[in-house]
Amino acid sequence: MVGAALATVLVTAPRMPYPFLFLFLGAVMAAGWFGGLGPGLFAVLLSTLAVDYFFMPPSRAFAIHAEDLPYFGAFVISALLAGWLSSTRRDAEASLRRARDDLETRVAGRTGELEQINQALRAEMAERRLAEEALRSTQAELAHAARVMTVGELVASIAHEINQPLTGVVTNAEACLRWLDGETASLDEARAAVRRIVRDGNRAGRVISQVRAMLKKTDPQTTPLDVHRVIEDAIGVLRTELRNARVSLHFEPADPLPRAMADRVQLEQVILNLLLNAIEAMRDTPEERRALWIRTGAGADEIRLAVEDAGSGVAPGDRDRIFDAFVTTKADGLGMGLSISRSIVEAHGGRLWVESEPGCGARFQFTLPVAPDREAGGGPP
Amino acid sequence: MGSRERSVGEQPIVIVVDDDASVREAIASLVRSVRLEVQTFGSAQEFLQADPVDRPACLVLDVRLPGSSGLDLQRDLRGRGVGIPIVFLTGYGDVPMTVRAMKEGAIEFLIKPFRDQDLLDAIQYGLERSRSERREQTELAELRQRFESLTPRERQVMAEVVAGLPNKKIAAGLGTSEATIKLHRGQVMQKMRVGSLADLVRIAERLAIPGSRS
Numbered sequence: 001m002v003g004a005a006l007a008t009v010l011v012t013a014p015r016m017p018y019p020f021l022f023l024f025l026g027a028v029m030a031a032g033w034f035g036g037l038g039p040g041l042f043a044v045l046l047s048t049l050a051v052d053y054f055f056m057p058p059s060r061a062f063a064i065h066a067e068d069l070p071y072f073g074a075f076v077i078s079a080l081l082a083g084w085l086s087s088t089r090r091d092a093e094a095s096l097r098r099a100r101d102d103l104e105t106r107v108a109g110r111t112g113e114l115e116q117i118n119q120a121l122r123a124e125m126a127e128r129r130l131a132e133e134a135l136r137s138t139q140a141e142l143a144h145a146a147r148v149m150t151v152g153e154l155v156a157s158i159a160h161e162i163n164q165p166l167t168g169v170v171t172n173a174e175a176c177l178r179w180l181d182g183e184t185a186s187l188d189e190a191r192a193a194v195r196r197i198v199r200d201g202n203r204a205g206r207v208i209s210q211v212r213a214m215l216k217k218t219d220p221q222t223t224p225l226d227v228h229r230v231i232e233d234a235i236g237v238l239r240t241e242l243r244n245a246r247v248s249l250h251f252e253p254a255d256p257l258p259r260a261m262a263d264r265v266q267l268e269q270v271i272l273n274l275l276l277n278a279i280e281a282m283r284d285t286p287e288e289r290r291a292l293w294i295r296t297g298a299g300a301d302e303i304r305l306a307v308e309d310a311g312s313g314v315a316p317g318d319r320d321r322i323f324d325a326f327v328t329t330k331a332d333g334l335g336m337g338l339s340i341s342r343s344i345v346e347a348h349g350g351r352l353w354v355e356s357e358p359g360c361g362a363r364f365q366f367t368l369p370v371a372p373d374r375e376a377g378g379g380p381p
Numbered sequence: 382m383g384s385r386e387r388s389v390g391e392q393p394i395v396i397v398v399d400d401d402a403s404v405r406e407a408i409a410s411l412v413r414s415v416r417l418e419v420q421t422f423g424s425a426q427e428f429l430q431a432d433p434v435d436r437p438a439c440l441v442l443d444v445r446l447p448g449s450s451g452l453d454l455q456r457d458l459r460g461r462g463v464g465i466p467i468v469f470l471t472g473y474g475d476v477p478m479t480v481r482a483m484k485e486g487a488i489e490f491l492i493k494p495f496r497d498q499d500l501l502d503a504i505q506y507g508l509e510r511s512r513s514e515r516r517e518q519t520e521l522a523e524l525r526q527r528f529e530s531l532t533p534r535e536r537q538v539m540a541e542v543v544a545g546l547p548n549k550k551i552a553a554g555l556g557t558s559e560a561t562i563k564l565h566r567g568q569v570m571q572k573m574r575v576g577s578l579a580d581l582v583r584i585a586e587r588l589a590i591p592g593s594r595s
Contacts, residue, residue, distance in 0.1 A: 160472045167472070167493040168403030171411055174497035178414035193410050200403045243400075243447055 021051060021075060025082045032086030040083035047079050139343055144217045146340045147269050151214050153276070157240035161207045168200035210237060213265055220263040222348065224371035227260050227267070227303055228253045231294055234271040238279075245279050247290045254296045260303040260368040266344045267368070270352075273337040274307040274364050281311030281362065301370055302350065308363040314356040322354070341366075393508045394436050395419045398428050398451070399443040399470065404493070408441060411497055412504065423447075425454040433463075437515060439488075439507030440467045441500070444478055452478065455485050464514050466507035468500065524584055527573050535572070538565040542578070543585040 024047040032040030052072065151158070172193040179190040210233065235242075235249065242249055260267075275292070282290045293308040314322060325339040338352075345352040345366045356362035395412045397419060399405045405421045412419040422428040425446050444451040455467055469482050469490045479490045488510065489503035531539065534555075541551045548566070552559045575581045 156473075163472045163493055164401040165403045167495070168401075168407040170494040171404070171407035171497060175407065175411040175414045178411070178497075182414055184414060184416055189410065189414065193407075196403070196406055196410070200407075203403065243445065 021055065024051060024075075025079055028079045028083045029086040032083040033090050035087075036090060037084070037087040040087045041080075044076070044079045044083045048076050051075060136347075139347060140217070140220060143266060143269065143340055143344055146273075146337060147214045147265070150269070150272055150276070150337075151211060154237065154241070157238070157244075158207060158211055160240050161237075162204050165200035165203040165207075169197050169204075172196045172200070214269070216265070218265065220266055220347070222261050222263050224259040225262050225264055225267065227257060227262075227296060227305065227368070230264060230268050231271060231296070231305075234268050234275060235294075237272065238275055241276070241279060242292075245282070245290065246287050247279055247282060247292050250291065250293045252293060252295045254298060257296050257303065258298055259371040261371045262348050262368050266348075270341040270344055270366065271305070271307070273341045277337065277364075278307055278309035278311065278362075281309050285311055298370070299367070302367040303370060304365060304367050306363055306365040308361060310361045313358040313360050314354055314362050315358050319354050319356065323352070392418060392436055393511070394434055394438050395441060395504055395508075396428065396434070396438060396465075397421045397441045398423075398425060398446065398454070399441075400424060400445075400447050401443070404443070404470075408500070411500070415501060417504070417508075425449045425451070425457075428454070429457075437508050437511040438465050439504050439511060440465045441504065442467055442469055444469055444471045444482065445473075452482060452485070455482065455487065459485065464511075466510045468503045468507055470495070521587065524573075524588055528588055528590075530572050531569060535565050535569050538562060539569045539573075539581070539585070540590060542566060542569070543582050543590070 028040060028043045028047055031043035035043075176190045176193040176197075178184075179186050179193060231251065231253075235251065275294075278292050282292075289310050291310045293306070295306045295308070297304045297306075323338050323342045342352045345368070349369045350367040352364070352366035354362055354364050395417050397405055397408050397412070398421075399408070400423050402423075405423070409419045409421050420431075422431065426448050442451040442454065446454070449457070451469060458465060458467075467482075467487045469479075469487050470493055471478065471490070472493045482490050488507045489499075491499055491503070528536070537555065538551060541554065546554075548559050548562045552562045555562070570576075570581065573581060573584060575584060
């Protein structure tokens with residue numbers, strides 16, 4: 001390197017007014033850059049010697065005149081500086097490169113760790129999802145089982161609800177035959193009788209549909225519902241029970257009431273459960289005091305439903321306990337009704353609780369989310 | 382008697398009380414088809430609040446009604462002395478209720494769905510019973526009226542005659558002559574419109590006149 005620089009300077013020197021001594025500096029810098037501090041210093045030495053020998057008078061001698069010393073000294077210092085800066089720079093770059101490589105390795109390592117954690121997390125989430133699905137399906141099965149049991153409890157009144165229109169059908173048909181053939185033939189009466197047969201047959205059919213709906217095992221489907229219609233259906237199912245138990249029913253619907261987001265069959269199941277419990281609670285209440293209130297209302301972002309009875313009430317200590325599974329005051333009950341009702345309501349995003357003082361009846365309330373309003377208030381369920 | 386039955390007051394009527402509209406309307410149609418008049422009510426209360434009927438009548442009643450039950454209504458009517466015959470209907474087949482109903486004087490107890498002929502037969506029987514009961518009431522009223530027309534002395538004589546006492550004894554007991562007694566006796570026979578002592582005795586029994594025999 002130094003040789004090349006020397007050669008260049010020697011060649012060019014005679015042609016130029018000033019010798020290109022700075023080329024030596026370039027050589028030193030190159031040496032420091034590519035070789036490091038050692039080679040840099042060596043280049044400085046060689047450059048110094050060359051300059052001294054060839055370019056410092058007397059030429060071709062290592063002596064230096066005193067008055068040229070400053071010039072020479074400056075050259076030497078510049079060369080040293082150049083060499084040092086260059087080699088420092090090179091070292092810095094080298095260490096930077098090393099640091100960068102080190103960082104890369106570390107990042108790669110850390111990334112690998114994170115990926116592992118991520119995978120573990122994903123596996124956990126998948127497990128959790130499976131567990132949630134299992135829970136949902138167990139809940140649905142339990143709710144279905146409870147519905148089947150309720151149908152079992154109600155089978156006598158269901159049979160009665162079907163028997164009434166059936167009696168209508170048979171009697172109307174017998175009357176129709178007499179209207180057609182008897183002494184008092186009247187086609188109008190006969191026609192009216194047949195129309196009543198159709199009506200009564202359909203009425204029986206509706207009872208069957210309701211029972212079928214309760215027995216069907218379906219995945220819960222939340223849709224916007226008119227809660228009042230569902231309440232009326234439930235009252236219809238329990239008409240005979242209410243009458244036999246001599247309970248007077250007061251339905252106080254809020255007007256208007258926004259629609260709720262819920263699964264129809266499950267909502268009816270909860271209402272039936274609360275009503276049946278209320279009827280049961282008033283078994284020992286004197287007849288004239290047996291009364292049941294159903295009220296609805298809307299709060300901020302929720303629909304509220306309350307079923308209040310005039311029965312014996314719930315002791316303060318039991319107000320939470322009764323929602324636990326297998327807790328019942330019925331001699332032959334399983335005690336699943338309230339716990340299932342609560343889990344249904346909570347699965348919808350609502351709450352179910354009771355307010356009561358012993359001796360003053362009980363009010364069971366639950367909330368449901370409001371359906372996102374496409375149109376406000378009433379519409380078909 | 383025959384001509385009286387043609388008048389409006391003697392047209393029979395069937396009264397149906399059932400809280401189920403399907404059943405009510407069907408039975409009404411059936412009853413009309415045999416040319417009988419029919420009225421329907423949805424509860425015992427509605428029936429009691431309506432105007433009472435003064436015709437031969439038969440009640441068709443469901444045992445289970447909202448408010449007071451069919452059996453309660455039966456007892457209530459008996460208590461008021463209203464003797465309308467009752468045919469019970471039920472959607473359930475409970476035996477204890479049947480027994481009670483029959484013991485309290487029901488004509489029939491049918492389980493839904495029933496055969497139309499069974500119901501119509503029971504109704505006919507009930508109307509017959511109602512007719513004869515009303516006849517009995519009318520006759521009694523007539524007899525009572527005749528009895529009221531007797532003077533107190535004549536009533537006394539009648540009681541003793543019916544008890545089987547001879548005129549002489551009656552005269553002695555009342556402190557008059559036998560002839561007077563014979564006179565009174567004649568008046569009694571005339572006012573009571575009987576031809577023989579036996580008939581008089583029968584009337585006395587129907588009117589439940591306390592005799593000196595007791």
